[in-house]
Amino acid sequence: MAITDAPQPDLDPADAATLDPVALAASTMPSDAATEVHEGQLGLLPRIGSVMRMSEVQMAEAADQPLDDENDQTMLMNMGPSHPSTHGVLRLMLELDGETVIRSKPVVGYLHTGMEKTAENLTYLQGPTNVTRMDYASPLFNELVFSLATEKLLDVEVPERATWIRMLMCEMNRISSHLLFMATNGMDLGAVSMMIYGWREREPLLRFFEKVTGLRMNHNYIRPGGVAADLHDGWQEDLLEYLEMLEPRLDEYHILMNGQPIWRDRLQGVGVINEAECLALGTTGPILRSAGSSWDLRRDMPYLAYDQVDFAIPVGEYGDCFDRYAIRLAEIEESIKIVRQCIEKMPSGDYRAQNKKVTPPPRGRIDESMEALIHHFKIFTEGFKVPAGETYAAVESPRGELGVYIVSDGSSTPYRMHVRAPSFVNLQTLPHLMENGLLADAVAVISSVDPIMGEVDR
Amino acid sequence: MADETDTPDETADPTESAASGAPVAYGAPLTLSTDDQRVIHPTREQWLLVASAILADGYRMCIDLTAVDFLTNPRRPELPAGVEPERFEVVASFMNHQRRERIRARIQVPADDPTVPSLTTLYPGADYLERETYDMFGIAFDGHPDLSRILMPENWEGHPLRKDYATGAIPVQFKETN
Numbered sequence A: 001m002a003i004t005d006a007p008q009p010d011l012d013p014a015d016a017a018t019l020d021p022v023a024l025a026a027s028t029m030p031s032d033a034a035t036e037v038h039e040g041q042l043g044l045l046p047r048i049g050s051v052m053r054m055s056e057v058q059m060a061e062a063a064d065q066p067l068d069d070e071n072d073q074t075m076l077m078n079m080g081p082s083h084p085s086t087h088g089v090l091r092l093m094l095e096l097d098g099e100t101v102i103r104s105k106p107v108v109g110y111l112h113t114g115m116e117k118t119a120e121n122l123t124y125l126q127g128p129t130n131v132t133r134m135d136y137a138s139p140l141f142n143e144l145v146f147s148l149a150t151e152k153l154l155d156v157e158v159p160e161r162a163t164w165i166r167m168l169m170c171e172m173n174r175i176s177s178h179l180l181f182m183a184t185n186g187m188d189l190g191a192v193s194m195m196i197y198g199w200r201e202r203e204p205l206l207r208f209f210e211k212v213t214g215l216r217m218n219h220n221y222i223r224p225g226g227v228a229a230d231l232h233d234g235w236q237e238d239l240l241e242y243l244e245m246l247e248p249r250l251d252e253y254h255i256l257m258n259g260q261p262i263w264r265d266r267l268q269g270v271g272v273i274n275e276a277e278c279l280a281l282g283t284t285g286p287i288l289r290s291a292g293s294s295w296d297l298r299r300d301m302p303y304l305a306y307d308q309v310d311f312a313i314p315v316g317e318y319g320d321c322f323d324r325y326a327i328r329l330a331e332i333e334e335s336i337k338i339v340r341q342c343i344e345k346m347p348s349g350d351y352r353a354q355n356k357k358v359t360p361p362p363r364g365r366i367d368e369s370m371e372a373l374i375h376h377f378k379i380f381t382e383g384f385k386v387p388a389g390e391t392y393a394a395v396e397s398p399r400g401e402l403g404v405y406i407v408s409d410g411s412s413t414p415y416r417m418h419v420r421a422p423s424f425v426n427l428q429t430l431p432h433l434m435e436n437g438l439l440a441d442a443v444a445v446i447s448s449v450d451p452i453m454g455e456v457d458r
Numbered sequence B: 001m002a003d004e005t006d007t008p009d010e011t012a013d014p015t016e017s018a019a020s021g022a023p024v025a026y027g028a029p030l031t032l033s034t035d036d037q038r039v040i041h042p043t044r045e046q047w048l049l050v051a052s053a054i055l056a057d058g059y060r061m062c063i064d065l066t067a068v069d070f071l072t073n074p075r076r077p078e079l080p081a082g083v084e085p086e087r088f089e090v091v092a093s094f095m096n097h098q099r100r101e102r103i104r105a106r107i108q109v110p111a112d113d114p115t116v117p118s119l120t121t122l123y124p125g126a127d128y129l130e131r132e133t134y135d136m137f138g139i140a141f142d143g144h145p146d147l148s149r150i151l152m153p154e155n156w157e158g159h160p161l162r163k164d165y166a167t168g169a170i171p172v173q174f175k176e177t178n
Helices: A013-018 A021-028 A031-035 A056-064 A115-119 A127-131 A139-154 A160-188 A192-213 A235-258 A261-267 A275-281 A286-290 A321-345 A363-368 A370-381 A422-434 A439-449 A453-457 B047-056 B126-137
Strands: A075-079 A091-097 A100-107 A389-397 A400-408 A416-420 B015-017 B023-025 B028-032 B038-040 B061-069 B088-096 B101-109 B115-117 B140-142
Touching (some): A056 A075, A091 A439, A115 A127, A127 A139, A160 A192, A160 A235, A160 A321, A160 A439, A192 A235, A235 A261, A261 A321, A286 A321, A321 A439, A363 A370, A400 A422, A400 B061, A400 B088, B047 B088, B047 B101, B047 B115, B061 B126, B101 B115
Parallel strands (some): B038 B101, B115 B140
Antiparallel strands (some): A075 A091, A091 A100, A400 A416, B015 B023, B023 B028, B028 B038, B088 B101
C-alpha cells in the first residue's frame, strides 16, 4: 500500500470527516483485513475488451460513413430487437470481423413499463399482480419473493401447508420454465422437433396451474400471508399422472438431444465461462453452476421448506452452452423429486395465515356480519399497513437469484420496491461468452443464457 | 500497514467496536436492519475503500445495487448516529459464498451533488446495475466506463424513479426517425 507512513488516525468520530478516509478505514478495520485491500476483480475478466461501449447514436453515425474497403476491417451489425432468436426484444450491437464476433453490446429497455414505479402506487396485496408480469416464464417465483419480503416486514408467520404449497407450485413452475427453455433452445439451434416437444410437455402443466390458480400465467396466487386458494380435490392424482407422463419423455429428450452428434457439436465448447468470471459479473443460476460452482440458494440459504426435502444440485464442468442445457434438463429431474416429496409430505392445515390484519374474513362471514364486510372492504381498498423498515428477500428462480428490496414508510403501499432480476444481471456475460465466436454461435449463447426480457426491462 | 506494530491487536471478526462504542465494520458504522441483516453506512469518500475491504474479506459478488429517493419519506429506516440523512441513498448488497453471508451497504447521497464512486473496477458486475440507477435516479457513478441510460431511451429527459417525477399524463416520447 502506498500509505504505509500515514499518521495514526484518531478514532473520535467527530474528527472522522477531516481524516484521510484511506487511513481512517484502514485503522478501524482488523489489522489483517487492512493489509488486504483488494485491487478489484477486473483482472479476472480477460475478455472485458469484448464489451462494446458505443451509444446508439454513435452506431447510427457509423452506419453513414462511406465504405472504405482498404481500411475497414470490421463490420458493425445490428441484431434485433425483433429477431426470433433474441427471446423477445433483446437487441444486440455486434462488431464482426467476417463472421467472427469481436465486440458486442446488448441493448435493452424495449419492454420497460416502469413496473418499479407502478409498485409504489399499488398496495401490498396488489403487489403480486404487478411483479408476476416481470419474469413471465416463472411468474410464481416473482410472487413468492415479493410475498416473502412483505412477510419479513410484517413479521407474519405463514402456516406450514401454505409453505409447502408454495414450494410445490414453484417447483412445478421451475419445470415449466425449463421446458420452455428446452423448446426455445432447440428451436434456436434448428432442432425444431424439440420445440414442439417442449411445448407439448409444458401445456398440461399450464392446465394444472389454471386448475389451481385460475390462470395459466400471471397467477397472483402466492400472496402476502399465504396463497390465494387451497389445492383442489384430487390434485395428487393430477400431478402423479403428469409426472408419470413426463419422466419417460425426459428419457426421450436424452436420446434425442444428448446422443445427437450435431446437437453436441453445436453446443460443446461454445460460449465458455469460468467461475471467477461468473462471480465477478454477478452471474447466478444455471450459468454459475455450469462453471463448476454448486451455488444454489435453495440449499445454501434455505427458504420455505427446502431444508426438509432431498434434492441434488446439478453442476457443470466446462461452463459451455452444453453444460447449461444439461443442467437445466437435470434440474427438471430434481424438481420432479421435490414435487414427489411435496405430494407425500404435504401437511394439512390452513393455506393462509389467520392474521386479521392481513387476511380477509372468509366468504361465509361476510353474509352474517357487518364488521366482517367492512373488514373485507378495507383490506381490498385501503390495504393493510406494513411497519416501516427495509428488507431484501431472495429466492433461486430458474434463472438465478431473484431478489426484492422493499422500503416501507409504514403505509399500505411500498415506498420503494426494487427487483434484482437475474436475467438483467446475467445479460452482462453475453459479450464475454460471444467473444471470438461465430455469429451463428451467438444465437446458441443468447439461448443458453435464457434471458426473459420482461424481467430484464421491468 | 502490516509493519505498524503499535496498532492495537484486533480480532479477526470485522465487526467490532470503535473507541466511541458504536459498532463498526470495514471502517463504517454498522447497524442491523429490520430483517436482521448487517448493514454498513460508509460515506461516499470511504465507499471504494470499504468496498475493497468487503471484497478482500471474501464477498466476491455484488448481488444488487439500487437507490432510494427519500424526498417524501418522513419515516425512513434508521441511520446510526453520525450519519447525516440525505435525499438519495444508494443501496448495495454483497454475497460471501463461502460463509453464506450477505452484507448490505447504504450510502447517503446529497441531492445537490448526486455522485458516487463507481464499483466497476472492484465488481465489474455492478456495471448494468449502476447504469440502471443512473437512468432511474440521475445518480452519477464516477469512473464508470459507460454511464449511459439503459432502460429509458437515450434522449429521455428526467429520471423516472425520483419521487418528484410524476406518474400518469405524460405524452409518450418517440425518437425522431431519420
